[in-house]
Amino acid sequence: MRRGLDRHVSDRVISDVEVLHPRAIRRHLPGAADFSTRLKGLPMVAAQRRGKYLWVELGEDLAMLAHLGMSGQMLVQPSGTPDEKHLRVRIRFADDGPELRFVDQRTFGGLALAEVVEKDGARLPEPIAHIARDPMDPDFDLDAAVRALRARKSEVKRALLDQTLVSGIGNIYADEALWRTRLHGTRPASGLTKALATELLKHATDVMHEALDQGGTSFDALYVNVNGQSGYFDRSLNAYGQENEPCGRCGTSIVREAFMNRSSFSCPVCQPKPRASRVSRGTARRPA
DNA sequence: CTTATGACCTGCAAGC
């Protein structure tokens, strides 16, 4: 999506901004009128990304920050195209070319104007200065990420999903990386060896690269690029969403477990639960 | 400081 934005909106001057749903700019505290007024007349310079956040540089240390949440889309549409049902923000350009539309069914995503600040040698919108580099970042420090992960006193899947340790990993890629590493998500992060934690992050990186090569992971029409096309990575999933499907390694049925009000998918044989196995080995007794 | 929990939304599929 960043690439698509860069290609379609860079060097174009904003002429008009329409906020059709206030919740879409809730993170922009000065409100919709301020958001629209300040954007007007500014050039979109380049599209940037860190983790799941996307932003467009507007020059002068200002950026339009975006997060797609769970259902957000950025679409480039010829003006006159009928409004999408969940169109939240429309940005028109002075060249009268295609407009940029933020469409978001569930409104978990949103846009905001933000100051660009310097943080650890990177230029970032201030509201996301706490977000860690993602594995695609040229300056990503694998050893530092491994240290951060292993310093966590929580289950490893929680740690993987913590965007302040490593960014870009969500529920799908976490489950896939854990499957590849043969780890159950409830293993304590601090209990992983350095080698295992490194392997886990390498698998996460591989998964993301493979997904990107295929245009992203899409289950339905909600997940599309700026041209409205969806990716095909969902056809390559080994764990996520594969409940009752055979594990690609051992054939055992993949199981689904509740996790933080959502789901985790894993192979019960390849990815044994830590406590259960320890308890049964150490303390299980059979009557004589 | 770290870690865990619920809230924020809409739409869809499954079950009754």
Added chain:
DNA sequence: TGCTTGCAGGTCATAA
């Protein structure tokens, strides 16, 4: 058919 329930890819404020 129509209602209810559960679930969905994420983040953040708040509480412990």
